[in-house]
Amino acid sequence: MSDLPGPQRAAVAQLATAIRASVTELHEILGLLGGERRPARGMSAAGSLIEEFSAAGAAVSVRSRGRPRSLAPQAEEAAYRVIEEGLTNAIRHAPGQPVSVTVGWEAGTLLLTVANAADCRAYAPGSGLAGLDRRLRQAGGLLGHELSDGLFRLHAVLPATLPSGARQRSGVNALALATGILLLVLLPVTLLLGVR
DSSP, X not given: OTTSOHHHHHHHHHHHHHHHHHHHHHHHXXXXXXXXXXXXXXXXXXXXXXXXXXXXXXXXXXXXESOOOBOOHHHHHHHHHHHHXXXXXXXXXXXXXXXXXXXXXXXXXXXXXXXXXXXXXTOOOOHHHHHHHHHHHHTTOEEEEEEETTEEEEEEEEEOBOOTTOOOOHHHHHHHHHHHHHHHHHHHHHHHHTOO
């Protein structure tokens, strides 16, 4: 790669990072099929994943709000996969364009958004999003995506748990879930209608 001009070298590095992430996931799937259970990767490993994509030349910005909470193991893995899929899709469909990752912790809920510039004519969601949707539903979450105003946005809502010793009423859980659903439904609608 050292003989390539700068832009091509960066594109190859980004592609290699995306391929490594895909191959790692393929190995995990094959391990599960063979009865092997690998430790789940979660939000604690997401920082390393983002650093890996950034080191490969992807312009990734991260914004976080709220106080992090613990997630069930299945939700941890699903959250990691949302970020991985969002970054991989960004490199595949919009190489060289900036990518933003937003992590929001609400009462009992983790809200994730990965957004990147995308050419509306060239973008076609693949099977990765269908598999990710199944994974999130199994973890008690929801997945949404939209392409508007030249941006592709991948949204996820996952249930979080309260710290040990804290009590949580079912009404708070329902409110948090309703908030997440509203964000997934109303945000795309307001973007389509041009409401800001």
